[in-house]
Amino acid sequence: MHLSWVTAAWSAAIAACVTIALQHVWVWVKDRSAIDHLVTAAAMLGTAGVGVCELLLMRASTPEEFAFVLRWVQAPVAVTVVALIVFVRSHLHAGRVWLFWAVIGTRVAASLVVNFLVTGGVIYSEVVRLQPVTFLGETVSTAEGIQSPWVLLGRLGTILMLAYFIDAAITIWRRGDRRRAVVVCGSMIIYGAVGVVHVALIHSGRLRSPYLLTFAFLGITAAMSYELAADVLRARDLAESLRVSEAKARESAERLGLAIRAASIVIWVWDIVKDEFWISPETRALRGFESSERITLDRYLDAVHPADRENARERIGVALAGNGIFENEYRFLGPGGERWFSVKGIVERDAGGRAVRMRGASLDITARKAAEAQLLLQREELAHLSRVTMVGELSGSLAHELNQPLTAILSNAQAAQRHLAHAAPDLGEVREILGDIVSEDKRAGEVIRRLRLLLRKGEVSHQRLDLSEVVADVMKITRSDLVSRGITASVNAAADLPAVAGDRVQLQQVLLNLVVNGCDAMAGEPVAGERRLTVRVGPESAGAVRVSVEDHGPGIPAERLTGVFEPFFTTKAQGLGLGLAVCRTIIDAHGGRIWAENNRDGSGASFHFTIPAAGPA
Amino acid sequence: MKDRAPTVFAVDDEPATLKAIARLLRAAGWTVAPYASPAEFLERVDPDAPGCLVLDMSMPGMTGLEVQLALEARGVALPVVFLTGRADVPSSVKAMKRGAADFLTKPVDERDLLAAIERSVEKDAAARRDRAEVAEITERLATLTPREREVLARVISGKLNKQIAADLGTVEKTVKVHRGRVMAKMNASSVADLVRLAERAGVRRA
Numbered sequence: 001m002h003l004s005w006v007t008a009a010w011s012a013a014i015a016a017c018v019t020i021a022l023q024h025v026w027v028w029v030k031d032r033s034a035i036d037h038l039v040t041a042a043a044m045l046g047t048a049g050v051g052v053c054e055l056l057l058m059r060a061s062t063p064e065e066f067a068f069v070l071r072w073v074q075a076p077v078a079v080t081v082v083a084l085i086v087f088v089r090s091h092l093h094a095g096r097v098w099l100f101w102a103v104i105g106t107r108v109a110a111s112l113v114v115n116f117l118v119t120g121g122v123i124y125s126e127v128v129r130l131q132p133v134t135f136l137g138e139t140v141s142t143a144e145g146i147q148s149p150w151v152l153l154g155r156l157g158t159i160l161m162l163a164y165f166i167d168a169a170i171t172i173w174r175r176g177d178r179r180r181a182v183v184v185c186g187s188m189i190i191y192g193a194v195g196v197v198h199v200a201l202i203h204s205g206r207l208r209s210p211y212l213l214t215f216a217f218l219g220i221t222a223a224m225s226y227e228l229a230a231d232v233l234r235a236r237d238l239a240e241s242l243r244v245s246e247a248k249a250r251e252s253a254e255r256l257g258l259a260i261r262a263a264s265i266v267i268w269v270w271d272i273v274k275d276e277f278w279i280s281p282e283t284r285a286l287r288g289f290e291s292s293e294r295i296t297l298d299r300y301l302d303a304v305h306p307a308d309r310e311n312a313r314e315r316i317g318v319a320l321a322g323n324g325i326f327e328n329e330y331r332f333l334g335p336g337g338e339r340w341f342s343v344k345g346i347v348e349r350d351a352g353g354r355a356v357r358m359r360g361a362s363l364d365i366t367a368r369k370a371a372e373a374q375l376l377l378q379r380e381e382l383a384h385l386s387r388v389t390m391v392g393e394l395s396g397s398l399a400h401e402l403n404q405p406l407t408a409i410l411s412n413a414q415a416a417q418r419h420l421a422h423a424a425p426d427l428g429e430v431r432e433i434l435g436d437i438v439s440e441d442k443r444a445g446e447v448i449r450r451l452r453l454l455l456r457k458g459e460v461s462h463q464r465l466d467l468s469e470v471v472a473d474v475m476k477i478t479r480s481d482l483v484s485r486g487i488t489a490s491v492n493a494a495a496d497l498p499a500v501a502g503d504r505v506q507l508q509q510v511l512l513n514l515v516v517n518g519c520d521a522m523a524g525e526p527v528a529g530e531r532r533l534t535v536r537v538g539p540e541s542a543g544a545v546r547v548s549v550e551d552h553g554p555g556i557p558a559e560r561l562t563g564v565f566e567p568f569f570t571t572k573a574q575g576l577g578l579g580l581a582v583c584r585t586i587i588d589a590h591g592g593r594i595w596a597e598n599n600r601d602g603s604g605a606s607f608h609f610t611i612p613a614a615g616p617a
Numbered sequence: 618m619k620d621r622a623p624t625v626f627a628v629d630d631e632p633a634t635l636k637a638i639a640r641l642l643r644a645a646g647w648t649v650a651p652y653a654s655p656a657e658f659l660e661r662v663d664p665d666a667p668g669c670l671v672l673d674m675s676m677p678g679m680t681g682l683e684v685q686l687a688l689e690a691r692g693v694a695l696p697v698v699f700l701t702g703r704a705d706v707p708s709s710v711k712a713m714k715r716g717a718a719d720f721l722t723k724p725v726d727e728r729d730l731l732a733a734i735e736r737s738v739e740k741d742a743a744a745r746r747d748r749a750e751v752a753e754i755t756e757r758l759a760t761l762t763p764r765e766r767e768v769l770a771r772v773i774s775g776k777l778n779k780q781i782a783a784d785l786g787t788v789e790k791t792v793k794v795h796r797g798r799v800m801a802k803m804n805a806s807s808v809a810d811l812v813r814l815a816e817r818a819g820v821r822r823a
Contacts, residue, residue, distance in 0.1 A: 411637035
């Protein structure tokens with residue numbers, strides 16, 4: 001059998017188009033959102049239609065037959081062209097919209113409307129006769145006819161199409177996606193231009209050749225199909241990397257879960273709009289919540305220890321109104337008893353700045369709190385011991401302080417008795433005496449109260465304090481001790497000092513220590529006039545108050561300036577060596593600093609401590 | 618001058634105590650002069666005023682012992698009753714050695730305080746009487762001539778007129794005359810009396 005190359009080439013092209021089209025249709029059936037596959041399939045099927053028509057044109061035996069097929073080939077051409085430009089628009093998102101509609105409009109008008117309305121069709125108004133030519137070693141039919149004036153409309157549509165492709169290619173190129181610009185748009189422009197020129201030459205009668213549009217379209221649709229296949233590959237890569245990152249995410253979630261369980265962290269989210277808490281299920285029970293119970297903020301705070309509740313609520317309010325960070329430590333009351341948690345939450349806001357959510361984590365710090373409490377207890381006991389020791393050292397002075405009012409009271413009372421023993425007692429004088437007795441008794445009571453306060457073994461309570469008052473109190477306690485040691489003490493307190501937050505007794509203790517130490521340091525000074533002790537209270541930079549105790553003793557050897565605060569450091573025969581160590585502990589607990597230095601003028605030493613100022617009341 | 622009433626001077630830096638003690642002493646009938654500081658007292662003290670001083674031991678600026686020394690330096694011989702807040706043995710010993718009249722611990726009972734004041738005032742009066750007597754004897758001694766002094770020195774050492782005359786290179790008769798004059802000038806009723814007077818005035822025997 002004689003093999004026809006023409007039949008073979010066109011059949012192969014048609015078969016390829018149909019096969020690839022079916023694949024794309026299949027993809028679209030599986031995924032209805034993959035419109036680009038449907039569009040590509042339409043272009044492929046249109047191309048196949050063009051191929052069938054071209055084969056029929058070459059085999060046409062009469063001018064009528066040729067004219068009939070030539071009119072109908074316009075339909076698959078229109079389908080293919082529309083599919084191409086829809087693909088460019090929907091898949092590549094390029095090309096001007098007006099150009100897009102202009103291409104569709106002219107193509108539909110030329111190929112589908114005018115073509116079937118005017119006599120003979122849009123290309124030839126009449127096919128005069130068939131002209132056989134040799135093509136690929138075969139004799140095939142070409143036509144000779146009168147060109148329709150409407151052929152210009154079809155040509156305009158084709159030029160608009162090429163313009164649309166060029167415009168799209170430029171946009172895509174500029175977008176940086178050069179591969180697509182070259183592969184897809186480049187093939188559309190080149191094959192399109194070649195096809196157009198070839199057809200124009202045939203129609204104008206300058207070239208005797210069968211139509212070869214099938215292959216131009218095949219080139220373009222192959223590029224489209226390749227583009228979609230590349231997408232599939234990209235999607236596969238994406239899916240793979242997604243799978244990997246998912247696995248990683250799962251692994252890190254597992255690790256986080258492990259860490260959360262190991263560190264007893266509770267994760268929670270508070271939906272502020274709905275006022276509802278999400279808390280990990282296993283911890284719900286620990287807090288005494290039912291597993292399905294709706295937890296509002298109030299319900300959540302119900303589980304907080306009453307002593308901590310209002311503070312927690314207040315802090316949440318501050319976080320919502322302010323910087324969005326909630327940090328607090330509080331106790332939870334659960335079926336297993338009371339447990340301490342350190343809680344941190346971060347507020348999330350919507351675009352309008354409205355707080356919509358707070359995410360947070362709570363860490364169980366019960367063990368740490370217990371250790372802290374134990375340490376605090378030991379620290380308090382040590383501080384108390386040191387205080388008792390000091391009061392012992394000051395007992396003579398304190399006895400003297402008590403003796404003064406007692407002496408006045410006794411003498412006053414006995415004077416009054418004498419007045420009353422007279423026949424005509426001076427009652428005015430007696431009344432005055434009784435008034436003095438009352439005030440002296442109160443004074444004695446005050447001394448005892450101060451003493452009891454110092455000896456009390458109580459919990460540390462921080463309150464707003466004026467440090468110059470603390471200094472005045474201490475100077476009262478030590479007054480007679482200073483007098484009997486021949487020491488002149490002066491207090492230099494700045495006015496309008498900011499208040500500090502502190503424990504009155506503990507700060508008194510620190511000052512007492514420093515004053516007594518200063519006095520001890522000057523015990524060896526030969527001249528009583530040189531035994532001067534100055535206590536200064538003044539503002540320290542950075543919102544703190546500084547208290548300084550300056551003596552005029554021999555000073556401290558430079559290498560011992562820091563060592564004096566070490567426990568068991570003492571220069572006194574009967575000293576425990578704990579006084580300054582306890583002072584440092586107390587000042588540290590107040591967030592302050594304590595240090596010693598020798599005076600600039602070389603006489604004596606100064607001890608300073610600072611306490612941060614309390615916030616506004 | 619002899620009839621001047623005794624005054625109790627009181628020095629205490631503690632105003633309430635000073636006031637109460639002054640009040641008590643006044644109620645007990647004493648004239649009281651209170652001072653709030655040692656400096657003020659030392660500035661105003663009158664060496665001739667009879668009485669005693671009630672002095673607080675521990676005061677800022679000057680201790681009671683220092684006040685005592687300052688008084689001595691000024692020739693003020695007021696007996697001092699110390700009041701102290703603490704029974705501090707070394708300083709009480711020191712005070713007593715320097716002639717403190719008494720050393721009382723606060724709070725002080727009126728019986729102890731008044732008794733101490735009474736004793737001190739009496740002691741002061743006696744001392745003043747004593748000082749006045751010595752002054753009078755010294756005055757009389759001043760009227761003696763040098764020769765009469767020489768005779769006096771020998772009479773009080775128990776020498777006979779004859780021995781005195783030999784000592785002075787004169788005759789017994791002259792000695793007798795001198796002796797008579799000495800007895801008259803010194804207002805002595807007997808040799809024993811003369812010896813007592815001369816001893817009070819610290820005349821040396823020869």
